[in-house]
Amino acid sequence: MSRVLVVDDEPGLRRALSINLGARGWDVTVAADGAAALEAAASTHPDVVLLDLGLPDLDGLEVLAGIRGWSPVPIIVLTARTASADAVDALDAGADDYVTKPFAMDVLLARLRAAVRRGAGGGDRPAEVVDAGGLHIDLARRTVAREGEPVRLTPTEWHLLQVLVTNAGRLVSQAQLLREVWGPAYGRETNYLRVYVGQLRRKLEQVPSAPRHLITEPGMGYRFEL
């Protein structure tokens, strides 16, 4: 799950945010003042920062600048200051978003999701390329190579491999694979999976009869092993 750093001096709001975010699967770190915020940002490398401007030690904009000095992490400013000049200053200082109190929790959560989505897409994406054994799979370029030799895949083969690779190491149920590749109406056509997993094994595995990456989990589904 995504990691969020919550910086606020009010214990009540810190607690409310921790509970709400934690309940929705976020990994929450909290900081009560500017110094702790800078330290936590450097040590935990959060995916997004939720920053209150009204801090006891440092001015919120200094914290903002301090983090911006070395990290492009999305920062959402959360403040009671409603003057438009404050919003302009914060945004121009490097904030990605500006939310005034009081706020609706569901909107804040949506803004957090949007900020994380952006941060993941805009930055470097190491997950776009997967190396496993002699296999090299580039999800962005849509290319696959085995031992350096490019491998030709049909659209359906690629689509199936893509779903398995993006869930690498995890088990993917047959119903889920069928729904993702063939559509919601094909939840029972497990023949397709048998045929196409076989074709993928023949193209990708060194010993198709003893697969090392495309693993069958009998009665459950398939799993791509790195």
Added chain:
Amino acid sequence: MSRVLVVDDEPGLRRALSINLGARGWDVTVAADGAAALEAAASTHPDVVLLDLGLPDLDGLEVLAGIRGWSPVPIIVLTARTASADAVDALDAGADDYVTKPFAMDVLLARLRAAVRRGAGGGDRPAEVVDAGGLHIDLARRTVAREGEPVRLTPTEWHLLQVLVTNAGRLVSQAQLLREVWGPAYGRETNYLRVYVGQLRRKLEQVPSAPRHLITEPGMGYRFEL
């Protein structure tokens, strides 16, 4: 300066935004409905989109999804809907920011600056000149040469080649090519691609029947190989 696409059905607001943004050095394109918005987004490649949800033809969220389908351009939703559920829906549909009317112009400008700053940081600039085999392609001068001999391309041929070259090495889906070159309404006319890729191959490839640069990925799209 940065380019912004303003999508709103109210002429008054369109005009106000155009004047305000234009006076501050923005390059403004306007669209009054969803269809025009999709077309303008595909043809002008703005740095940021300002999108009103209340459009006469399409639902605002459809426009949002339509642009998000092929472009990561920052989108700021500007709307009179104040319900928190609307904001959540828009943000989860891919919007980067959500501003309710009435709004302060200076804050909106700051949010636009923040969105553009973010967008610029993520993308890497494509090379202006590309050399591949005997081909020399100058994207700035709009010239192509094969073995030193200049090649004449029609506007459509050039546009298609440009999209492929700027994504060199990457697979570009047929739908994306059609949207970028012909517009968002031509997502299914794959005949055009067959004809024009063939013409490009005849002009650029040494052996058109065995292309080395304009590669077909059956069922998926085309790729320009260096």
Added chain:
DNA sequence: CCCCACCGTCAAGGACGCGTCAGGACGGCC
């Protein structure tokens, strides 16, 4: 021991996508 559920393999058909060509429509230019 037999049966059944599940998985892997293979082959064949029909469907679909791609490349190619040619003809006609449209608009600009002389």
Added chain:
DNA sequence: GGCCGTCCTGACGCGTCCTTGACGGTGGGG
């Protein structure tokens, strides 16, 4: 008005891919 370049459109052949069904192997349970 006539010429020319560009773009769109349809038809055809060919190769590939998807689908479908059948068969054999395997392991667990009755």
